[in-house]
Amino acid sequence: MMIEWIHPTTFFFIAAFLLPFLKEPARRFVQWVAPLLAFLSLMTVTEGTFGTVSIMGMPVVFGRVDRLSLLFGYVFTISTFIGMIYALHVRQTGEIMTMFFYAGAALGAVFSGDLLTLFLFWEIMAFSSVFLVFYAGPQAKAAGMRYLMIHILGGICLFVGTTLYVAQENHVIAFSAIPMTGLGPALILTGVLINAAAVPLHAWLSDAYPSATITGAVFMSAFTTKTSVYILIRSFAGVEVLIIIGIVMALYGAIYAMIENDIRRILAYGIISQVGYMVAGVGIGSDLALNGASAHAFSHILYKGLLMMAMGCVIFMTGRRKLTELGGLYKSAPTLFVLYLIGALSIAGVPFFSGFVSKSMIISAAGESHRTDIYLLLTLVSSGTFLYTGLRLPYYVFFGEKTSGPIIDPPANMIYAMVLSAIACTVIGLFPGLLYQALPFPVAYRPYTVEHIVSALQLLFLTAAVFFLLKKYLEPKKSISLDLDCLYRKSAPLFSYIVHKPLAQYEGWVTQAYQSVLIAPAKKISQWAWSLDTLVVDGLVNATGFLTLLESRVSAVFDVHVVDGAVNGVSTVLDHSSKKLRQFQTGLIQNYVLAMVGGVAVLATFFVIQFL
Secondary structure, three states: OOOOOOOHHHHHHHHHHHHHHOOHHHHHHHHHHHHHHHHHHHHHOOOEEEEEEEEOOEEEEEEEEOHHHHHHHHHHHHHHHHHHHHOOOOOOHHHHHHHHHHHHHHHHHHOOOEHHHHHHHHHHHHHHHHHHHHOOOHHHHHHHHHHHHHHHHHHHHHHHHHHHHHHHOOOOOEOOOOOOOOHHHHHHHHHHHHHOOOOOOOHHHHHHHHHOOHHHHHHHOOOHHHHHHHHHHHHOOOOOHHHHHHHHHHHHHHHHHHHOOEHHHHHHHHHHHHHHHHHHHHHHOOHHHHHHHHHHHHHHHHHHHHHHHHHHHHHHHHOOOEHHHOOOHHHHOHHHHHHHHHHHHHHOOOOOOHHHHHHHHHHHHHHHOOOHHHHHHHHHHHHHHHHHHHHHHHHHHHOOOOOOOOOOOOOHHHHHHHHHHHHHHHHHHHOOHHHHOOOOOOOOOOOOOHHHHHHHHHHHHHHHHHHHHOHHHHOOOOOOOOOOOHHHHHHHHHHHHHHHOHHHHHHHHHHHHHHHHHHHHHHHHHHHHHHHHHHHHHHHHHHHHHHHHHHHHHHHHHHHHHHHHHHHHHHHHHHHHHHHHHOOOOOOHHHHHHHHHHHHHHHHHHHHHHHO
């Protein structure tokens, strides 16, 4: 039978299983070839469903291919290729394996055609991505555990919600638009929003992403939140509450990014803010808004990956990650600065870069939907994005006072990966039609109008002026900005006390009562039962067996010596008698006549004697 389509996840999972058995040159070859093969599989596939099996009478679809899933499939494979080039110098095979499992699971979720398959790949994503935090070393263990716990919560919400929804819809498990009626859809939406880092369920992102490995953070910035955006577009388009959630995310992330000191936490809050744009676009629900959310997810994966790679290089070169500890890197790393700047201009929505052609679609959709308040707030957030990513962060990293200490040049593969990402950001900005033709709905939007360009440049110049006027208020401080994660950080001692004191004492009381009321009587009963079984039941059984054995032996003796003796004796007598009688059978008539005469003589003699 001819194979119609090889799922791109297959290439990633096979690569992950092969890596431990390959030597260095072959391992590097697999790292960049597997994403290329996955991308080629998407370029050759036609729309439809593939890999459908039946489980308990319900269709399970591993490959639902349409314009929306293909769009996210393209960018996931492209970002995996760039990320693998960036990670060619990594020697930890387990970390590379984790990246392949993580990316493969994200692709599996995107092409899932039912909620059961979605949940399967959702959980693989969660449990594989956490190792990108653990591989950073012992100092990241706590952040990794917090990340794992919150994603287990999200998985529980998704599983329970799916179960209730399937029961509500008479066992329909199709992954499509989900009506917001009942507890099931609400729990599914909650689980998805946890993975989307929606405020106030967002603290895991700003906690875990900065703690991940340098290469792991690049992958984490691409998949988890964008997979959630894909699910929202697929299943919850037009849900009004998402507009509010998205706006809160956009504002909240931008504000925290402007006061943060850690360079990767700044970018992590930037993810929350930019995903807020996408969530708001899904909430608006029009074709333009959904196209904007899809396009912005595509652009965001590329430019945020570029920014994460650039800051990863800074950490690799200096060993530092605080704005207060950095500065003056422009002269020692001018190429790095230019590459970072392309990513910063893209995320800020500067004309002729990718962010401009995607972000403006969402803002325009808000205007066309007569949501003036949403339009103004998203425009304000766009200004804040340029402030923290395009001005504050590069100013204190690449300019200002020179960083003290030795600087190590990053491996060439890290620079090559950033060049690829920078080219992608620029090409999409210059030729938006390449992106627009892949969007899920027909596009009639024109980003490069005089009005759009002039308003964007005015906003950017105004933001730059504000930064230099208020720079002293935006200077980084040697402090830690506590977010909502302080709730579980600060509550850890209280939780530990509750576990070790009241709960431990309660557990001791329960255990003692359990031992006294249940275990001790049970032991007594078992001892009595054992004695009864040993002395009575086993005794009767053994006595019965002994008597049976004795009876069988007596029967054997009687049979051998009495019955068999009598039978054998009779047969012996008969045999002996027959032999004696045989001697009288001579065959001569005269002998028989003589015997008869003798017998008659004997009888006559007997009668004579009787009458005498």
